Every structure is written in C-alpha cells, then in structure tokens.
Amino acid sequence: MGVPGESKQFKAGSTLPKLNDKGLTVFSMRFCPYAERVRLLLNVKHVPYEVVNIDLKSKPEWFLERNPLGKVPAIEEPGKKPLFESLVLAEYLDEQYPGSRQVVPKDAYEKARQKVLIEVLAQKVTVPFYGAFLRNEYDALSAALDDVEKQFLGSKFFAGDNQGYVDLMVWPWFERLPALASLSEGAFDFSSARYPKLVAWSEALLSDPDIKATTYSKELFAQFIKGRDGDAGL
C-alpha cells in the first residue's frame, strides 16, 4: 500500500478486508485525532503497520465485533484479540514495538506526570474544539488556548525542553487549528501574535520530519471539516 492511511473507508455491509498477517493492522479514520495519536506514535518509532479506514457514519459489522464501543483507533495483530482506546494503544505499542525510539517515559513519576498533562490538555481543549468544529463557536476555544499558552507551556515543549509523549498525544487537536481559523471568517485567530508559544511549539513539532510526513494540509483539513467526509481529497 502507499502512504499509510490513504485508502478509502469501509462501510456497513462491506466484507472484512485481508488484515496484515505479518504485524499490525490499525483501524483508523484519516481525520480522526484519536486515531492519529496511534499512527503518529508508530510513525515516529518507524514501526510498520497497515491501515483499514472505517466510515464512522456507517460502521461495518465486522468493526463493531472488534470494538463494542464502535470507535477508532483499534488495532489487531495476528493471533490476538483486537485492542482499542488511543492512550491504552499508545502505551501498549510503545512497549511492544520498541522501534527506533521510546516515546512513553521510563520513569514512573515522569510517565504519570505526562499522562496527567495529556488528560488536562485534552479536557481543556477537546470540548471547545468540537464547539468550533461542529457549531462554529470559537470564543471558548480561544479562551482555552489562552489558558494553555499561559499556564501549561512553560518550556519549549509540553514535556519539557525536548519533545515527548504528551506533545505527540495532544498534537492532533492543535494541528487542526489553522484549518479551523481559515474557516472562521476572522472569528478565530491562531497566529503567533495571539499565541506566540503555541505557534512556536507547533513549528518545532513540524520540524520533525516524521511528524511533518503525517500532517495533512490546512486545505485538506478544511475540506474534511466542511464535508465531514473521511474520503475527502482521495
């Protein structure tokens, strides 16, 4: 297959495709930030995997058998039952597939500290993010980002001086902000004038070639946001 994750979506009534019999299959949706957490982790570790995209508006029966919660990401490995939940998968995959680097901190306290920060940032940003994404409500998102900029980005990265687990796990939501801004008709400003630290952080992450390679253009994200079509641009 070509770029991982670039295949069309499977829908209700479809037949289960042949899964990767040599390693990992990732059930994903190209624009789902939770699924991106897992693809991003595997990409920065240079761990190979195959992707099966799921139409979240018309889920295949064989997918619901794999994940009773019906959500992506999920994974399957030969001879093992499927697993799901993005953060459970991230920790599992980091441990099970060492690849070229370890992402989750080895030290118990530092690991817990970053996991707490992932939850705080997720809860602060996710709710207003979907207000902007689904209902064009931008004020709560702008205020949440002011708070994140001021209170939680005390160093170059959320993890500290170097990029870490927390940065990868929260990146998918921040990655989509330029597309949201482009659709907001001026109501939402994600510029370095307004958010100097967050924009510098975004640029620092995008200077990592593995992260850059998994990032869609602002235009493609905007196309998805307008149409809610996971096959957008294919």
Add this chain to the structure above:
Amino acid sequence: MGVPGESKQFKAGSTLPKLNDKGLTVFSMRFCPYAERVRLLLNVKHVPYEVVNIDLKSKPEWFLERNPLGKVPAIEEPGKKPLFESLVLAEYLDEQYPGSRQVVPKDAYEKARQKVLIEVLAQKVTVPFYGAFLRNEYDALSAALDDVEKQFLGSKFFAGDNQGYVDLMVWPWFERLPALASLSEGAFDFSSARYPKLVAWSEALLSDPDIKATTYSKELFAQFIKGRDGDAGL
C-alpha cells in the same frame, strides 16, 4: 489517624492541613468511586497512606491549586508535584510502591487487554449508574448489567480465573448496586436470580479481606445517596 479516609471533609476557605511528610497523601471523598479505585489498590497492596477528604460541593482553594480539573482522587508525595486521574494514579502507585503484590499485569498485551476492559465496563455502566443515582432511572442500568453479565463475565473474574486489575478498578460502581436497589422501591433488582454471575463475582471479591475492609455497608451508601453528603455517618 483511624480508618484511612474516615476524616471530615475540607471546604472552601479552609487551611491546608499538614500533609504526610513520610509518604503518600491521598485527596479523596469517602463515597467517590474514582477515589476508591486508588484507596482500594493501596489497601490490597498494604501500602500506607494518609487521606484528606475534600468537599466536592465547596472545594478548598488549595485543592484547586493542586488539581486544575478539581477532581478527586489526587495524590501528593513529599517534594513532588501532585498527580491525579484515577487510572493514571493506579498504574503509577502500583509501579512506584510495590507493597505486598503487583496489581497491574506485567505482560504488555494482558495489561492493555485489562485496561480496554476497564474502559468498556466504565462506559457501559457509569452513564446508567448516574441515571439511577441522580434521577432514579433504573431501566438503562438493569439493561447494561444484563449485557455485562452475558457478554463480559465469561470467567469467575473479569480478569480471568483470578481477581485482577480490571476487577479492582470497576468494583466501586458494582459495590454501590445493593444500596441503589434498596432505594429503588422494587424498580431495580440486584439479586442472584437476576444477575447470577455478577452477584457471585461480588461475593468472591468481598471474600478478600482487604476489599471487605474498605467496603461500606449498604445502609451507609444509601444514607450518602439520599443526602449527597460526604460526611454521612461520621
């Protein structure tokens, strides 16, 4: 102090009490099932800790400084910043404080499998649980428990033949079911006739003296549910 967790709640305007300078302080609320996850894990491992109870309807300012999400459980250790989120804490404490037994599985796949099951059971049961707890709506809870009984309890414990991490982490919600049933005026039946496997599982967990020792009576839970008062019975 006496039985861990039996002290009165601290409210807004209170002064920070002296924290445990030799080890763990757990910020809790006696009847909070999330906080109970952490106390239960520490109890079965025989790890000592001190408890500071928080009035969740009138949170002390010093607590909100520790956890910007304002939730219990949270922990603090001398010289370290506080941590929170029940499942993050459970994994951290199991690793950092070995105590008399390991609770979280060592094997990466088995650990992930149990973490997935915790999420599935939490999502299936938690939402209808609060419908029953807050609004006396019992039908959705009964149906969810039918599903859990039939689909997810294929062995004596959720973890398998032996009690495991998933059992401890979901127990607090099930522990409260007899109290909910006693208040339901017949609308909710948590008997072995209706749920033979779940009731047998509850009895098996309660035969563990460490779990039994942290369990409140049906009457005390019912008193809390009626008054929503974390100091109930003190």
